[in-house]
Structure formats: structure tokens, C-alpha cells
Amino acid sequence: MKLNLKLNQFLPIFLFLLQCVGPTRSLSSDGLSLLSLKSAVDQAAAASVFTNWNDNDSTPCQWTGISCMNVSGSSDPRVVGINIAGGNLRGYIPSELGTLVYLRRINLHGNNFYGSLPDQLFNATSLHSIFFYGNNLSGSLPPSICRLPRLQNLDLSNNSFTGHIPGDLRNCRQLQRLILAENKFTGEIPAGIWSGLTELVQLDLSSNQLDGSIPEDLGELQSLSGTLNLSFNHLSGKIPKSLGNLPMTINFDLRNNNLSGEIPQTGSFANQGPRAFHNNPMLCGFPLRRACNDNSSEPASSTQNLIRNSERNRRKGLNPGVIVLISAADAAAVAIVGLILVYFYWKRKDDSNSCSCTGKTKLGSNERGKLCHCLRGGFPSNDSEVDWENGSRGGGGRGSSSGGVGGEEGELVAIDKGFTFELDELLKASAYVLGKSGLGIVYKVVLGNGVPVAVRRLGEGGEQRYKEFAAEIQAIGKVKHPNILRLRAYYWAPDEKLLISDFISNGNLTTALRGEFPVF
Template identity: 70%
Template structure:
């Protein structure tokens, strides 16, 4: 068939002024195709989407390809392409999605990538790009939502201008390179939903604790031996103890100076400090709820998403669905106190960390599974819609205005605690029969590992 519109993987559309349909899409992925990418594809001036991923194309990306000026999505990942990224790529004024990952492309990133102003996704992972990451590219890419430069050979500092990518979401992935220097504080200006992956570099210095940095777990910074601070289990020692250098003028020349505390003892003291603070907070919360009336608790029948069998009044498909069911049941919503927070009205979700915000509905819909159970309640790992995991401790107990005030006072106090070994409390939920504490989720950690460093 000589009409390409009938070929497998080719899509066409009627274009005004032409008697026959024009090719607007070519998708021939994973077809074991070999050879060079045909430069003639650049003659398809109405081509919008080119998908050649997971084949065996080799050689360089032809410059002529960028004559297809209607192209907005270019997927060439998973081939054997080599050579540099052509500077002429931004001749494509509508280019939104560029995925060239899993090839053998090399050289530096061209500065004129800043001219791809419509770019939304730039994925160049698993190549051989080298040199420093240019700083002048990023302030111009206002629409960029995904940036993945992982597993290349980039070196030098992380450009502070990356912090100006205000549309970024998901993960900023710069892992497995040779990046060095301090983390720019400007990365904290990125949206709070952004997760960092900066593993396996040569970054150094103290991790900032402002903005988006405060929402990152330790995994984001692993295998950077010279990084320190929260959330890593590695403190930053910027000064030595002053007592080691002081000497009493009245002492004999044979007297020895006092020695500072050993590193092991310092770690033990810090861990004990952290454990004490956390234990006090948990005991206070537990005292409030240990006398809860189980007949009034709102729990779910049947299995939740994570397979937890609970018995109670309502059935829900999500771990915290009872909140939703209680709020929508007429008998439970009779509010003689006109919606007071004392326990008669609807619940309230309050963010302690103002930079960490999400809607209650998002929490209700999130997938979750049980981490553990104790006298203090059930702890779940919950993955929010933006991909950020949090730990949610579910408490029971009755309401009451006085209990509400005491609960809020204690939770606010615990939320202000800042210590490398204390998990940060982010938010809480209060309702007549449901209380939740939302905190950071830290994976694969325990006190023994913290003490050993």
C-alpha cells in the first residue's frame, strides 16, 4: 500500500488546503528496527509525534529531523544513538516532550536549550553527557515539569538557577553523576511537591532545611560522603570544643588538658535526647486517648486497601474512609453546637508545616498499608497523589472542647521540635471519633543504626 496513512504505526489527519490526509504521528516502538534515523522524516512538516523508542537505531540524530516544525513530542529512548545533542533541536518551536534516555549521546548540554520555551519534559538519563550543567538554560523554561539528567557524567556544581523551575513536579533527578560543591539553597524554592534524587554524587556541606529541602527523606542524598545534616544520620561538626584548648595558669606543667567527649558518647547522648523528646510526646498523646470508648470509634468493616480487617459501623475502600463516612452520615452530623471543633461537627485537617499542604480528600483517596500497631494506635504508610510518602498514626478517643485544646497545644509543641533523630510532624486531623497525626515517612531506619552512625 503506497498510502502511508494505512501503514501500521502511522496516523494521519485532514489538513485544510490539502486533498489528502497528512501524516501527524509515527509510532513504531519496539519493532527491532535498525539503521540510521531517516532524515526524510523532517519533510513531514505536519508531524506532531515521533515515537521510535526501544529499537536499534544508531548514529547521530539528523539535523534535518528538526525541519518538522510541528513536532511536539520526540521519543527516541532505548536505542544506540551517539554523538551530541544537536543545537538545532530548538528549531522546533512547539517541542514539549523530549526523551532521549538510554542511548550513548555525549558532549555538553547546548546552552540554546533555553530556546525550547514550550518544553515540559526533558529526559536525558543514561547517556554520556559531560561537562557542567549550564545555568543559563533553566530560567527560560517556565513550563518544565520533569527534569531527569541522571546517570551521565556531569560534573561541577548544581546550578542555582534550577531553583527557578516553578512548574517542576514529581522528581528532580540528578543522581549518578559527578556533581560537587554545596547544595544551592535556591532548590528549596522549588514547589513543595518536588522530590529530589541527588544520590551518588560528590556533593558536600550541610543540607539546607528550608522550603522543599524539609520534605526530603534521607534516600534523596545517599552516597554523597561529604554531605551532612538532616535528614541524613550524620551531624555537621563545624567547630571543635573550646575547652580542649584552655589551660589553667595555676596548674603544673605536668597536668593534662581535659579531653572532649568521644564521638560514640555524643551519638548516644543525641539519640537519648531524641528518644526522650519523642517518648514524652507519645506518652502525652496516649494519656488523652487510652480511655477511649471503643463502641464510639468509627472504623471500617471488611478489608481496606492494605488488607487490614476492622470491625465497626461502616465499610470503606480506603484506610481513612471512615472520616468520610462519618461526615456524610445524617445521624452522625447532627450538630447542636453549630460545628464547634469540640467534637460535634466536621473534622479539621491542620498543617503544622505551612509549606506542606494537601487536601483531606487527597489523604482519603491515597493508597496505604499498615506499618505497625501499638497501644498508641495504628501507623500507616500513605502515598499521597504527588508521590510523597507520609506516616499517619491513627488515634481514637472521644472529642470535647477541653480535649481538643489540650490536643492542639501538645501537637503544636511537638511540631516545633527540630532534631536530626526526631521525625518531623507535618499535620494533624481532629474529628469527634478520629484523630490522625501526619509525619514524615523515614524508611529502613532504626535506633541501632542511628547509634552506630
């Protein structure tokens, strides 16, 4: 009787406890796969990032850096994104991440992950973006990476990857961005794979150890935009003309290689500045200062060879007659060089006296006056980087065959009355070709006070069109807007037209519209 009484007293309490304790749920399979990443990271660094990664949770969708989405065929949300960037995490990338079959984007950049990329990672066939840049990953780039049928973005830059760039990348048909810069890749850039990558908009293979020639089929990347960056490698040979078939908005960066020969002048090459080709000692042609047919050093080289041969033969012990002949040849070579130097000295002196540009005419005084041939010779018609002085290029400019201006008159007119400088400043300044188009050549000119201006050379004026030209320029000069280049002055002569405007640094209109400002 007492026993039954006690059971009746505790039964309600027992039933209440059963109601309070609900059914338990274990962590989902996606959560278990993610816990392998937590285990692969050194715990000292993991404490600050994985604080809420708890294996007692039923789903990982509330964990830091994890994105989930409801997908058809699954009752629970599935993991579609991992974003744990800049956490200074040290560890390896676990192969279990390949079981996240709905994972679309993984971003682990700016950490200190090491080791190779696990081949099993590419079993996550929904992946379209992999951002692992700024780590210490090593090993080769697995050819199986193109098992990912939706792969669009692959950024493995600033790591320690080695080996060759696999030709199997041809199978990444959806690839849009391939960024492998700042690694240790070797060998040649694979040829015959680029024509199939019709969606590629960005290619950066800079700062590796690649050698060999530039593949011809890189010119078939018609979707490419921004910059084709192959700089800081060991590439050699000629630049393929096929690169001129790339879109006109493309910027080349081929600096610091061993490329040789003449820079092609077709298509998109016309829009490139000299910076794109710097530090390729054997390259020549526009827009570099090196001409491709420069034989000015031949006399000196021949003399050096004669001297070298004479010294070599002297050591062998030649007879006196041969020694006399060699000495006579040396003397003749030196005499020829001397005569050539004297000839050019007097020719330059005569040219410099053929016209006088010392008249102090201020740009802005609206005075009509005679401008000698120095101005027309000052802005060269060949597309090279030049420094000129009065008369120093008397035979190289447009109209040089006239031998002077005679009665031709030119007019310097200032649109902005507060913008004045001496004409001699313009004639003696250093000019640097910025580009060329159907409208003429544009130079950057640095005046004596250090102020840079842009000078567009339009070519011959034509006496009958002066009033029409002046009216149009005056109308343009009245336009004032922060986003429109300001015209400062113009120069008119029957055989020359110059527009002088502000010089704007930081690239061109294309880079400004895209928000990309290169550093020079």
C-alpha cells in the same frame, strides 16, 4: 473483407479492456519519505513490522504505525504521526524523515536504532514530540534541535549520547519535558538557560557523567512538577538555596553525587526526605543523620596526629629529651580521652537512673499514670534520624530542663481497643523523621513486633485544653473510610501531645494523587 470482420469482432473486447483498466496513481511524497525508514531497517526485523508498507499504494495512511490528517492547502491527507515502538528494529534514522513537513509526533522507543540524530530531521518544523528512549543512539545532541519552534516533549533517555548538554536549549521556549537520563553526557549543566524555559514541567538529567555545580537558575523553573532528578552524576559544591523557590510539591533526587555542605532549610527543602540526598558523603543537616558541627572525633584525631608525628620523628633520630616530651604528651592525651569517656559513662548512668520507664502500661488500658521524662526525651525536637533507648537522650528532648516530671501526669488512650502494645515498646523503638510542618513533627516508629506506626508530636498540652483536645480526637477516631488515615491512640500530658496512627508507605498524599508510588 475478412480483415474487417475480424476487427469488428475484437473491437468490443478491446474497448471493454480499456474500461476495466483505470488511471494509475503513484505513491505520495509522504509515502516515499516513509519508505526510507523501511529501507534503513534490517530486513530481518522489518518483515514483521512493515508488512503492509507497499510502494504500490497511493497513500501511506493505512500503513502500520502511521497517522494522517487532512490539512488545509492539501488535497490529500498528510502524515502527522509515526508510532513504531517496541519492535526490536535495528537500523538508523534516515534524514528523509525531515521532509515530512506536517509530522507532529514520532515515537521509535524500545528499538535498537543506532547512529546519530540527523540534523535534517529538524526540518520537520511541525514536530512537537520526539520519543527515542530505549535505543542505542549516539553522538552529541544537535544544537539545531531548537529549530523546532513547537517542540514540547524530548525524551532521549537510555541511549548512548555523549558530549555536553547544549546551551542552545534556551531557545526551546515551548519545551515541557526534557528527559536525557541514562546517557553519557559530560561537562557541567549549562547555567543561564533555565529561566527562559517557563513551560518546563519535567527535567531528568540523571545517570550521566555531569560534573560541576548545580546552576542557581534551576530554582526559577516555577512550572516544574513531579521530581527534579539530577541523581547518579558527579555534581559537586553546595546545593543552591534557590532550589527552595521551586513549588512545594517538587521532589528532589540528588542521590549519588559529590555535593557538600549543609542542606538548605527553606521553602521546598522542608518537604524532602533523606532519600533525596543519599550517597553524598559531604552533605550534612536535616533530613540526614549527619550533623554539620560534629567535633566528637577531634580528641581521637589529635591523639592520632601526635602518635604519627612521634613515629616520624623517631625514625629521624631525635635526642632522648625530645622523645621524653613526646611520650609525656601522648600519655596526657590518652589520659584526657580516658577521663572524658569515664565522665560520659557516669553521666549516662546517672541519667538512666533518674527516671524509670519500666512500668508495663498497655496502650489501650485507658489507665492514668505517671510517664517519666524518657518519653519526652525519646522523641527528639531536632529533625534527625534517631535510635533511642530509655533515658539515652535525657538531655535532648523537650522539657529536659525540668529534670523530671515530678507530679505531672499523662494519659494514654486507645481509640481502637484491639490495638494494644507495651509502653516500653514505644519508648525503646527506633524512630525516623518523616517530615515536619506547623502542626509538629511526624516520626515513623517500628514497634517490637515489627508493626510500624506514625507518631505525630504536637508539643505542649496545656491543662485547660485537655477536654477539648480529647473530644476532638475521639470524634476523629470514629471516622472510618478506606482513604482516610486511621487514628489508633493518643497520649496527653501537660507538656506533651502525641497522636499514634497507622503508617502508610509508598510516599505521601501528593504522590498518591498523581499515581506515582516511589520504591524505597
